[in-house]
Amino acid sequence: MEKRYFLKNAPQYKLAEIISVVSHQLKTPLSSIKGYLEVLLSEDLGQLNKQQKEYLKDVLENTRQMIDLVRDLLDVTIIEVNRIEFKKxxxxxxxxxxxxxxxxxxxxxxxxxxxxxxxxxxxxxxxxxxxxxxxxxxxxxxxxxxxxxxxxxxxxxxxxxxxxxxxxxxxxxxxxxxxxxxxxxxxxxxxxxxxxxxxxxxxxxxxxxxxxxxxxxxxxxxxxxxxxxxxxxxxxxxxx
Ligand SMILES: Nc1ncnc2c1ncn2[C@@H]1O[C@H](COP(=O)(O)OP(=O)(O)OP(=O)(O)O)[C@@H](O)[C@H]1O
Ligand SMILES: [Mg+2]
Missing domain, CATH: 3.30.565.10 (Histidine kinase-like ATPase, C-terminal domain)
Known part of the structure; x- marks a missing residue:
């Protein structure tokens, strides 16, 4: 329902706003994925074999890249709408x-x-x-x-x-x-x-x-x- 509302009203959003909403929504699930991967890789929940470890490390690296991209996209939209704030x-x-x-x-x-x-x-x-x-x-x-x-x-x-x-x-x-x-x-x-x-x-x-x-x-x-x-x-x- 919420999704349809978003799409129905999409034309009245500016591109910067859409990017900002989407990247903001991606931030939380991506951080959660990263957290779980780090726990698995710490092997506190059980030992991993060499291949499992390698695959998970690869997924973690890719997740970090997505988190960086989402942060950058958010920063760009904040700059473009001139809402950059400084905590000096x-x-x-x-x-x-x-x-x-x-x-x-x-x-x-x-x-x-x-x-x-x-x-x-x-x-x-x-x-x-x-x-x-x-x-x-x-x-x-x-x-x-x-x-x-x-x-x-x-x-x-x-x-x-x-x-x-x-x-x-x-x-x-x-x-x-x-x-x-x-x-x-x-x-x-x-x-x-x-x-x-x-x-x-x-x-x-x-x-x-x-x-x-x-x-x-x-x-x-x-x-x-x-x-x-x-x-x-x-x-x-x-x-x-
Ligand atoms: N020290 C450098 N030596 C040579 N080329 C550079 C250097 N710094 C930046 N560049 C060039 O400028 C481009 C833009 O740099 P910028 O830091 O904005 O983006 P990026 O490093 O490609 O990606 P990211 O957004 O992750 O930083 C680089 O891709 C590269 O082509
Ligand atoms: Mg760079």
Whole structure:
């Protein structure tokens, strides 16, 4: 009954609203599937054989990808209808960067990638939404590792420049050609080389990152040379 009501009234919904409702509805069942899979894989309910474990791990990885996609779709619709909200509090940015790097250490090891962090100054606390800014940092580090070559390097740095702090993430990866530079911050854009290297990914990360940084009063930019590597940076005002 409820479904028919939704369809009957569908034309009066805007596409962004439909995506937002659908992704919101998918969030709960997907989280529940993920929870049950994690319990099964912990083997608290009984031992699994090698093949069962392998299959369940695969299902879990795919479920995580769907959860990420649903989160990104929700973020995009929130940005498009201009309803992005920030919960600001005094935040130690260096601490957030270290947390993100720790979470990406496994992926870096799997790609044989050297991940390092350099910071020179003592930093004041920034009045920012730490969850949203970490989402940006996560995406930039994820990209730098995912679109890198084997035995590549990722150097993360944080420094002060006048009344701003600047975060940079430099990699020795595939780089970005002149022709694709305009598309990098647009929705759903993924280069063919990037798709070949990392099949998962929705091409929404940088679109969302740009909106988060700009709405936090900052700027985001990159420099890149095809085949040599890229550096993605953002700046945030110290006082906001
Ligand atoms: N460090 C990088 N080196 C080379 N290409 C990059 C880099 N970062 C981004 N790109 C290019 O920009 C595209 C868009 O990046 P973005 O982070 O928005 O999406 P994604 O990584 O493909 O997917 P996701 O939405 O999961 O983040 C990538 O697919 C890739 O083609
Ligand atoms: Mg990405």
């Amino acid at each position: 509090s005094p935040t130690d940015l260096a601490k957030i960067i270290k947390k993100s790097m720790k979470e990406f250490s496994l992926l870096a090891r799997a790609k044989n990638c050297d991940l390092s962090f350099e910071t020179l100054n003592e930093f004041p606390l920034l009045n920012i939404d730490s969850i949203k800014i970490k989402q940006v940092i996560d995406n930039l580090i994820d990209n730098a590792i995912s679109y890198n070559k084997r035995k590549g390097e990722v150097k993360v740095s944080l420094f002060k420049k006048g009344k701003k702090v600047v975060f940079c993430c430099k990699d020795t990866g595939i780089g970005i050609s002149e022709g694709e530079k305009d598309k990098i911050f647009t929705k759903f854009y993924r280069s063919e080389e990037a798709i070949a290297l990392a099949t998962r990914g929705s091409g929404l990360g940088l679109f969302i990152s740009k909106a988060i940084i700009e709405k936090s009063g900052g700027k985001i930019w990159f420099k890149s040379k095809k085949g040599k590597g890229s550096v993605f940076c953002f700046s945030l005002p110290i006082k906001s």
